[in-house]
Amino acid sequence: MTRKAAFITGGASGMGLAVAEALxxxxxxxxxxxxxxxxxxxxxxxxxxxxxxxxxxxxxxxxLTAAFEAAFKASGRLDFVYANAGIVERDNFYEKHDLSKxxxxxxxxxVDINYKSVVNTTWLALHYFRKSEKTDYKPLLxxxxxxxxxxxxxxxxxxxxxxxxxxxxxxxxxxxFRQEGIRTYATAPGTIRxxxxxxxxxxxxxxxxxxxxxxxxxxxxxxxxxxxxxxxxGRKVAEEDAYGLTVEVNGDNIYFRDQAAFSDKNMEDMxxxxxxxxxxxxxxxxxSEQNEVNGA
Numbered sequence: 703m704t705r706k707a708a709f710i711t712g713g714a715s716g717m718g719l720a721v722a723e724a725l726x727x728x729x730x731x732x733x734x735x736x737x738x739x740x741x742x743x744x745x746x747x748x749x750x751x752x753x754x755x756x757x758x759x760x761x762x763x764x765x766l767t768a769a770f771e772a773a774f775k776a777s778g779r780l781d782f783v784y785a786n787a788g789i790v791e792r793d794n795f796y797e798k799h800d801l802s803k804x805x806x807x808x809x810x811x812x813v814d815i816n817y818k819s820v821v822n823t824t825w826l827a828l829h830y831f832r833k834s835e836k837t838d839y840k841p842l843l844x845x846x847x848x849x850x851x852x853x854x855x856x857x858x859x860x861x862x863x864x865x866x867x868x869x870x871x872x873x874x875x876x877x878x879f880r881q882e883g884i885r886t887y888a889t890a891p892g893t894i895r896x897x898x899x900x901x902x903x904x905x906x907x908x909x910x911x912x913x914x915x916x917x918x919x920x921x922x923x924x925x926x927x928x929x930x931x932x933x934x935x936g937r938k939v940a941e942e943d944a945y946g947l948t949v950e951v952n953g954d955n956i957y958f959r960d961q962a963a964f965s966d967k968n969m970e971d972m973x974x975x976x977x978x979x980x981x982x983x984x985x986x987x988x989x990s991e992q993n994e995v996n997g998a
Contacts, residue, residue, distance in 0.1 A: 707777035712787030716896035876946025
């Protein structure tokens with residue numbers, strides 16, 4: 703049996719490493735750990751089965767492309783891309799500056815890593831999914847968003863905005879990817895104790911608000927395994943309807959989240975009219991009508 707291959711950005715620690723460890727335990731995956739931290743990456747692959755490390759700056763398209771190329775060359779395919787790398791902003795967005803001159807440019811590294819690198823990872827994932835020989839396993843793309851992408855987080859507005867962008871981006875691409883048999887999801891974890899902050903910073907956070915890492919891993923593996931899905935509220939989603947799904951992970955629970963409701967019927971009709979699904983339907987209808995005319 704051909705081994706499946708997973709490409710995990712931010713895979714040397716935190717959620718990426720936890721998911722890699724869960725896949726490694728199954729012994730049916732080649733694992734490609736993608737991270738900027740070489741010492742952490744090499745340490746991670748030393749404990750994982752069938753693992754490769756690719757030191758990568760996900761904010762560099764050239765560096766990210768090189769990692770995809772190396773992973774594909776090593777495994778001959780890609781089946782699961784986990785666009786997981788992320789950071790929280792460290793600067794005070796509300797800091798006051800000398801009013802006699804313009805302020806300095808804000809540090810938008812969190813936007814570059816949390817959103818722009820996800821766009822590039824998705825772009826490259828589509829290419830390498832297309833290059834991979836088709837099997838019964840449907841290619842899978844999971845993007846890491848955040849509870850801060852669902853609910854505004856005032857102390858880190860750029861982080862919060864970038865994670866909201868990931869959720870919307872995932873929903874926007876889902877139909878086109880589905881046409882090629884590629885499953886796409888965004889996870890929106892609650893607060894998980896990772897290296898986003900140091901131990902002293904985490905000490906100020908009440909214990910009851912943490913989400914266990916095992917819940918996140920359970921949610922990701924639910925998507926990895928595919929098929930019909932069910933959340934902690936008993937809501938069931940058929941596999942064919944799950945493309946583009948946002949999966950919130952909070953405490954011990956997993957929830958499926960819908961997009962914002964339409965403001966009115968006119969907006970709903972307009973958005974449906976401009977959707978790729980209806981555009982394709984109109985093209986097919988025009989072709990059919992033209993064929994009927996030519997046939998007549």
